[in-house]
Amino acid sequence: MGYEYDRAIAVEQIDAGTYAANLDGGWSVGGGLNGGYLLAVIGNAIKSDLEDLGHPDPYAVSAYYVSPSVAGPARVTVRHIRVGRGTATVAATLSQFQDDGSPVERITALATYGDHARISDDVRTTAVPFDLPPYDDCVLTSTAPPEVKAFVPMLDRFAMRADPANTGLIGGPPSGSTAVQAWFELADGRPIDPIALLTVVDTLPPVTIEMGLPGWAPTVELTAHIRATPAPGPLRIRHETRNYVGGCFEEDCEVWDSAGRLVAQSRQLALAPLAQ
C-alpha cells in the first residue's frame, strides 16, 4: 500500500522533537546507505516537526556525514533554533545504536524550512538547462550487470536514464568528463516533492567514475537548496566538479523539472575513491 519511497523515509514521533525511523537496506551503495536517502529521512522528520507551524518545505539543508549508516533502526532529533513567520531554522541529528544501546551520531544537519506556496512567481533565473539527449535515447542504469548492482543495490530504487556519452556511468570505460547527467524518476512513480529532492541531488554516481576513479566517494558535507516544488514528470539532473584537489572534490548538482524550472541546487564536498 502506498509508495515504497514513503515507507523508506517514514518517521514516527516518539517524543517532542524525537522521531524513530527504520533505514531501508534497499538504498545501499558500497556497503553504506546513500547520503541523499538519509538526507530525506532527516528532512521528513523536520517536516513532521515544522509543518503544523506553517513551514512544511525545505529551503536549505546542510548535512555533515560523520559515520556510515546501516540498515535498521535510527533516531532523528530536531531542535528548534528559530521559528519565525516566514521561515524556521532547526538543528537535526540522525543517530543509530550500538549493541549496548548507546547512540552513535551518523549525520548532523542544519536546515531552514518555509512554505513553497508563499514564494512569489517573480522568476528571474538566468541559468539555462544543460543539454541532455531525449529520454528514450538515454540508458536505464538499473539494467547494469549483476556485479555492479551487487555494489549499488539502490539502482533498483529509481529509474535513472543516463546520458550515453557518460560511458563510465553505464558500465563502459570512463569518458574523461568531469560531469555526469541523467533523467530521473523514482522506481514506483512516486511524485518528486521537496523532500524527495533531498534524495535526488545525491543519486548520480560520483563524477570521479568518469575520471577513472571508480568506487564510492564518501560525502563530507552536502548542502541542498530546494527552490520550488517540481512539476510532474521526469527530472533532469547533472553533477559536475571543477576543483579536484588532493583527493577531495566539490560536486555541484542541478535538478531541472519538466516545466524547465531549476528546482534544486546542491553542492557537496566529497573524498575521491582511492586510486586503484
Next chain:
Amino acid sequence: MGYEYDRAIAVEQIDAGTYAANLDGGWSVGGGLNGGYLLAVIGNAIKSDLEDLGHPDPYAVSAYYVSPSVAGPARVTVRHIRVGRGTATVAATLSQFQDDGSPVERITALATYGDHARISDDVRTTAVPFDLPPYDDCVLTSTAPPEVKAFVPMLDRFAMRADPANTGLIGGPPSGSTAVQAWFELADGRPIDPIALLTVVDTLPPVTIEMGLPGWAPTVELTAHIRATPAPGPLRIRHETRNYVGGCFEEDCEVWDSAGRLVAQSRQLALAPLAQ
C-alpha cells in the same frame, strides 16, 4: 600592535569549548555586522578548539544566520561531533546577550576542519579563472562617497578594487549583470589565511546591486569550502547568481589566489533587498 583584523576576530577561551569575542563595529553593513566577518570569528574559535588536535584549517563551514549581530560582547560555543585522524567535525554557535544576560543565538554552524599541510599536490582543477581587468584599472571601493560609506562602514576594512564594468558596485547605475567581481586584500595588508577566507567569501556587495535592487541582502545560509591556503598577494573574487526566484537567490563565490589556484568556493542563499 599586530593586525586590526586579528584583533577583530580574536577569541579568548573562558571554559571548555566556550570562547568570548568582542564583535567589531568596523565590520558593519546596513546596521548589522557582515556575515563573513562573523563566520571568521566562529571559525577562529573552532580553530582554537581544534588546532591542538591536529586540525587547524577549515575544510567546510556551513552557517545559518538566525538573528542580526551587533557590535560588542559575544560567545562562541564549540561542540565536538567527531574528531578523527584526518578531519574533525563540530557544531558551533555564536550568541550575544540580552539586557537581562540571557543569550540570543545569532548564528548556528557546522564545520569540518583538517590540516591543509596534509592535502596532496594532486591538483586536477578544471575551472579557469574569470576575466578581471588588471589591478590598477579597477576601482577602489573605499573611495565611495560618504553616504555610501555611512551605510557600509566595513568598506574601510579592506582594499577591494572592483571591476569598472560593475557600475552598480562603484556607485553608478546598475549594470544589469548577475555577477560582481573584484581584487581583494585586507586594509592593513594582513595575509589571507584559511580563516580570513571565511570573511573574503562574503565581502562583495550582493549581486542584486547590479540587478537594480540596492540594499542589504540578508544571508539565510552560507557554506564555504576552503580548499587551500592562498599564496601571498591580492585575491580575485567573484559572486554570481543564476537562480533568482521570489526574492530569494543563491550566490556562488569563487576566490582565486595570485598563483592561479581556486582556493575557496562558497554558496549562500540570500533574501533580496525589498524592491525600492
